[in-house]
Structure formats: structure tokens, C-alpha cells
Amino acid sequence: MYQRSCDLGLGVPFNIASYALLTHMIAYMTDTEPHEFILQMGDAHVYKDHVEPLREQLQRGPREFPTLKWARAKEEIGGIDGFRLEDFVVEGYKPMGKIEMKMSVSGLWPSDTEASAIEPQLNSSDSELIPRLKDLSAGNDR
Numbered sequence: 001m002y003q004r005s006c007d008l009g010l011g012v013p014f015n016i017a018s019y020a021l022l023t024h025m026i027a028y029m030t031d032t033e034p035h036e037f038i039l040q041m042g043d044a045h046v047y048k049d050h051v052e053p054l055r056e057q058l059q060r061g062p063r064e065f066p067t068l069k070w071a072r073a074k075e076e077i078g079g080i081d082g083f084r085l086e087d088f089v090v091e092g093y094k095p096m097g098k099i100e101m102k103m104s105v106s107g108l109w110p111s112d113t114e115a116s117a118i119e120p121q122l123n124s125s126d127s128e129l130i131p132r133l134k135d136l137s138a139g140n141d142r
Contacts, residue, residue: 004042009050009101015039021068025083029074053099066093 001019006012020037027034046054069089070077077083 001038002040002042006041006044007050008044008046009054010103012039012041012044021088024068025080028070029077029080031074050101053101056099060096063094063096064092067091 001015003012003015016037016039019039020034023037024034026032067090069091071087071089077087
């Protein structure tokens with residue numbers, strides 16, 4: 001899979017888990033063995049407010065991987081869209097304590113000084129773009 005924008009703190013781990021599960025689902029339904037999930041990253045980034053939580057995460061040692069089993073036979077599931085939550089049986093999952101990370105938009109928008117340098121380079125048709133992006137990055141949806 002190619003992921004264009006990669007938030008290494010929150011987005012990438014979620015996507016790895018999601019696509020690894022999808023890989024297992026497809027393998028189950030096609031009578032094959034899941035082998036590997038390959039992720040290619042475009043813009044891989046760490047937000048400023050994720051640096052310390054990620055340092056904490058890196059201090060933790062890995063644990064054994066859990067196993068995934070299926071509660072129903074593939075014939076009962078019927079097709080890839082037939083899975084239900086109760087079909088997934090995860091055994092041996094030993095989570096570690098929570099590390100708090102917020103969905104971040106801070107650090108995305110340039111400072112006012114940087115924005116002032118960018119503004120003259122925009123076309124006249126982009127005149128509303130900077131105020132709109134600032135509003136969105138501040139959480140305002142006008």
C-alpha cells in the first residue's frame with residue numbers, strides 16, 4: 001500500500017493494523033496464507049506534540065504477537081462483506097499502558113511570519129485560501 005501522508009504517531013499504526021486485518025480477511029476467504037503487508041510512505045512526519053509520547057513508546061520492549069482466529073467458517077461468512085465483529089477472535093493480546101496522543105493540527109500551519117512570506121506568492125484567486133486554512137487549522141469551520 002502507498003500512503004501519501006503518514007502521521008507516524010497515530011495514522012500509520014492504525015493503518016498498519018487495519019490493512020493487516022484486511023490482508024488476513026482476504027487470505028481466509030481465498031484459502032491462502034497471509035504473508036506480508038508492505039507499506040510505502042510518502043510524506044512521513046511526526047507532529048511536535050507527538051515527540052515525547054513516541055519517545056516513551058520507543059522505550060517499551062516488544063511483546064509476542066497475538067493470534068487471529070475465525071469464529072465462523074468462510075462458507076458462513078459468505079464473502080468479504082459478510083464479516084461481523086464477532087467473527088474476529090484475537091488471542092494472546094497483552095496491551096501495554098495507554099500513551100496519550102491527540103489528533104494534531106498544530107505545527108501544520110506556518111507561523112504568521114511564514115504565512116506573510118507565502119501570501120504574496122499566491123494567485124489573486126487564492127485570496128480566501130489562507131484565512132480559510134487558518135480557520136480550519138484552528139478548528140473553526142465557517
